[in-house]
Amino acid sequence: xxxxxxxxxxxxxxxxxxxxxxxxxxxxxxxxxxxxxEQVKKTPKVQFNCRxxxxxxxxxxxxxxxxxxxxxxxxxxxxxxxxLMANRNEHFHREILNEMGxxxxxxxxxxxxxxxxxxxxxxxxxxxxxxxxxxxxxxVMSVQSSLVMHPxxxxxxxxxxxxxxxxLARGEILGCFGLxxxxxxxxxxxxxxxxxxxxxxxxxxxxxxxxWITNSPYADxxxxxxxxxxxxxxxxxxxxxxxxxxxxKIEGKFSLRASATGMILMDExxxxxxxxxxxxxxxxxxxxxxxxxxxxxxxxxxxxxEFCFHAARQYTLDRIQFGVPLARNQLIQKKMADMLTEITxxxxxxxxxxxxxxxxxxxxxxxSMLKRxxxxxxxxxxxxxxxxxxxxxxxxxxxxxxxxxxxxxxxxYEGTHDIHALIMGRAITGLQSFTVGK
Amino acid sequence: xxxxxxxxxxxxxxxxxxxxxxxxPCESHCPVLTxxxxxVQLKTFIKIRVKPDRTGVVTDGVKHSMNPFCEIAVEEAIKxxxxxLVKEVVxxxxxxxxxxxxxxxxxxxxxxxxxxxEVSGKDYETLGPLQVSKIFAALAKKEQADLIILxxxxxxxxxxxxxxxxxxxxxxxxxxxxxxxxxxxDKMKVVREVDGGxxxxxxxxxxxxxxxxxxxxxxxxxxxxxxKAKKKKIANVKPADLGVDxxxxxxxxxVDEPPQRQAGVKVETVDDLVGKLKEAGRV
Numbered sequence: 001x002x003x004x005x006x007x008x009x010x011x012x013x014x015x016x017x018x019x020x021x022x023x024x025x026x027x028x029x030x031x032x033x034x035x036x037x038e039q040v041k042k043t044p045k046v047q048f049n050c051r052x053x054x055x056x057x058x059x060x061x062x063x064x065x066x067x068x069x070x071x072x073x074x075x076x077x078x079x080x081x082x083x084l085m086a087n088r089n090e091h092f093h094r095e096i097l098n099e100m101g102x103x104x105x106x107x108x109x110x111x112x113x114x115x116x117x118x119x120x121x122x123x124x125x126x127x128x129x130x131x132x133x134x135x136x137x138x139x140v141m142s143v144q145s146s147l148v149m150h151p152x153x154x155x156x157x158x159x160x161x162x163x164x165x166x167x168l169a170r171g172e173i174l175g176c177f178g179l180x181x182x183x184x185x186x187x188x189x190x191x192x193x194x195x196x197x198x199x200x201x202x203x204x205x206x207x208x209x210x211x212w213i214t215n216s217p218y219a220d221x222x223x224x225x226x227x228x229x230x231x232x233x234x235x236x237x238x239x240x241x242x243x244x245x246x247x248x249k250i251e252g253k254f255s256l257r258a259s260a261t262g263m264i265l266m267d268e269x270x271x272x273x274x275x276x277x278x279x280x281x282x283x284x285x286x287x288x289x290x291x292x293x294x295x296x297x298x299x300x301x302x303x304x305x306e307f308c309f310h311a312a313r314q315y316t317l318d319r320i321q322f323g324v325p326l327a328r329n330q331l332i333q334k335k336m337a338d339m340l341t342e343i344t345x346x347x348x349x350x351x352x353x354x355x356x357x358x359x360x361x362x363x364x365x366x367x368s369m370l371k372r373x374x375x376x377x378x379x380x381x382x383x384x385x386x387x388x389x390x391x392x393x394x395x396x397x398x399x400x401x402x403x404x405x406x407x408x409x410x411x412x413y414e415g416t417h418d419i420h421a422l423i424m425g426r427a428i429t430g431l432q433s434f435t436v437g438k
Numbered sequence: 439x440x441x442x443x444x445x446x447x448x449x450x451x452x453x454x455x456x457x458x459x460x461x462x463p464c465e466s467h468c469p470v471l472t473x474x475x476x477x478v479q480l481k482t483f484i485k486i487r488v489k490p491d492r493t494g495v496v497t498d499g500v501k502h503s504m505n506p507f508c509e510i511a512v513e514e515a516i517k518x519x520x521x522x523l524v525k526e527v528v529x530x531x532x533x534x535x536x537x538x539x540x541x542x543x544x545x546x547x548x549x550x551x552x553x554x555x556e557v558s559g560k561d562y563e564t565l566g567p568l569q570v571s572k573i574f575a576a577l578a579k580k581e582q583a584d585l586i587i588l589x590x591x592x593x594x595x596x597x598x599x600x601x602x603x604x605x606x607x608x609x610x611x612x613x614x615x616x617x618x619x620x621x622x623x624d625k626m627k628v629v630r631e632v633d634g635g636x637x638x639x640x641x642x643x644x645x646x647x648x649x650x651x652x653x654x655x656x657x658x659x660x661x662x663x664x665x666k667a668k669k670k671k672i673a674n675v676k677p678a679d680l681g682v683d684x685x686x687x688x689x690x691x692x693v694d695e696p697p698q699r700q701a702g703v704k705v706e707t708v709d710d711l712v713g714k715l716k717e718a719g720r721v
Contacts, residue, residue: 062539062542062668063664063665063667063668066539066542066543066659066664066667067661067664070546070659070660070664071658071661073658074658102660103660103661104660104661104662104663105661116661116662116665117665118661118665122661
């Protein structure tokens with residue numbers, strides 16, 4: 001057990017494509033002629049490595065490499081074995097929050113309060129490793145880190161930070177982020193959820209409905225955005241047990257099945273004024289959080305794409321049709337070339353974005369651009385990979401179809417593909433095209 | 439039972455040799471010594487290549503990591519520190535520059551400081567248990583260690599000698615293949631996994647213990663610990679500074695791949711089978 005897992009860590013961490021099994025099941029075709037030649041010739045200094053084409057590894061600090069390796073091991077050893085059934089049976093493993101909390105990967109960019117205070121590049125690497133297993137797990141982690149811990153840290157009072165952040169960091173309590181409504185998805189500004197201040201009791205009364213909320217059925221706290229009487233949107237921390245608050249689960253989801261999604265229904269919920277996040281008002285609040293999450297998603301989606309690429313590569317090398325491996329075919333090789341190109345280029349851009357964010361030299365359009373690119377390309381890669389697996393591609397045992405389903409949601413949430421195009425368009429032209437008005 | 443806080447100890451020798459042969463447990467990889475040539479069975483998992491000059495296997499570009507048994511040793515050392523039974527955990531590794539990564543991993547798991555014994559080039563290729571144990575013995579005296587924990591064997595050469603040799607050189611007691619170790623006053627109770635079952639011994643400190651598979655399950659290095667590891671010190675030492683000669687007494691004559699698997703022969707009847715076996719001199 002320990003030895004095998006430790007040994008499997010070495011297998012998982014090995015970077016060299018050429019040294020990983022190009023082996024096939026016993027009794028199948030002999031190794032290609034050029035391979036045998038390679039064994040006799042002296043190994044050239046630099047080899048093409050399909051696990052890291054442009055040497056992303058060389059651009060990371062030692063610390064970032066250690067963080068990635070340690071977390072990759074955890075994901076492959078502890079998350080991968082669970083995901084098949086979790087996805088099939090739509091079961092949310094609440095305990096992964098505690099496990100991740102122990103590893104210190106929740107809210108990793110926050111300083112203090114039991115958080116790691118690491119770089120944004122490290123956060124991206126973490127997201128990529130989780131999503132390599134499943135986008136649902138990464139959604140859970142993103143919500144906890146970027147959409148719950150971040151707003152409390154950025155916009156909350158010291159008392160709120162002390163009260164919630166350490167527990168959130170350890171995964172003791174689970175949070176969710178309530179912005180989207182049944183009638184307001186891409187236009188959160190038009191939200192119907194209202195918050196009314198009561199001078200006598202120093203509370204706010206909040207009423208409204210939020211939907212498509214990751215974690216809500218199991219959440220202990222909800223960071224809800226509501227329109228106040230002055231027309232400004234503000235954030236409130238609601239706690240489970242408050243009267244009038246309920247979080248029904250959304251059934252019949254075919255995407256992100258390993259994560260629980262639900263609604264937040266608020267029927268005149270009385271929230272003490274201490275639960276208001278005072279240091280922000282207006283849409284800048286929720287958007288600040290979303291940008292944080294979108295950055296993680298830009299990295300994460302490529303992790304899912306990488307999994308699909310490598311799975312398809314191995315499958316087409318193993319599967320023999322018409323006497324040769326599928327990988328011998330031009331159509332297959334073209335698909336793999338396209339996939340690997342997009343993944344490699346995408347990762348380089350994410351690294352640069354991470355470095356810019358760490359230097360505080362970024363704009364939200366940069367993040368929009370990469371979220372859109374990574375998700376769109378990853379969805380396409382997953383679909384191609386599914387196709388390459390043929391019939392087996394629709395079986396969840398091969399995992400690719402699960403990524404295909406998940407990436408549909410990932411492409412849509414946190415700003416749809418089209419909305420991010422408009423965000424960029426506005427920056428490019430100076431003209432907004434969200435509304436039909438001026 | 440709390441030991442006095444004066445106990446320090448030197449933690450595992452971190453074997454960072456290229457772990458080329460991994461995937462399945464070691465019984466399918468065993469160096470067989472015949473006629474002074476060493477046959478290393480190739481794994482179907484990983485393409486290990488014999489060097490063109492047949493003096494060894496290619497290690498260039500192969501990712502090196504901490505030996506799994508040494509990971510278990512580091513974990514045990516850190517556990518002892520967490521129980522406040524030892525004061526300091528020092529992680530030591532011998533090899534070229536790259537071993538610093540492995541020492542950092544140990545620091546990230548919770549070791550206090552590291553020592554990198556620099557051995558590179560030809561010396562590193564011929565570095566074996568005897569030289570390593572001499573280095574360790576010298577370090578143990580210098581650091582005044584009370585306990586040395588290492589992995590029972592490296593999974594690339596499967597020597598299973600270093601721990602025993604260190605104990606012999608220092609004239610310390612040894613508890614090898616430990617699946618359990620408990621500090622009781624000034625003695626270490628070690629449960630050893632032996633062929634006949636489990637053997638429990640009590641050894642006086644200072645002592646050498648080698649870790650076996652079931653001693654513990656190594657922790658994942660947590661993010662905060664990885665960040666802290668950056669600030670921990672790794673000292674640089676040369677074997678000469680310790681008065682150790684790393685010259686090898688062994689010479690590798692040649693390394694070959696195992697012979698290609700031959701096709702089998704199908705027989706029609708049991709009689710045919712017996713006949714064929716007799717022909718081959720097997721019955």
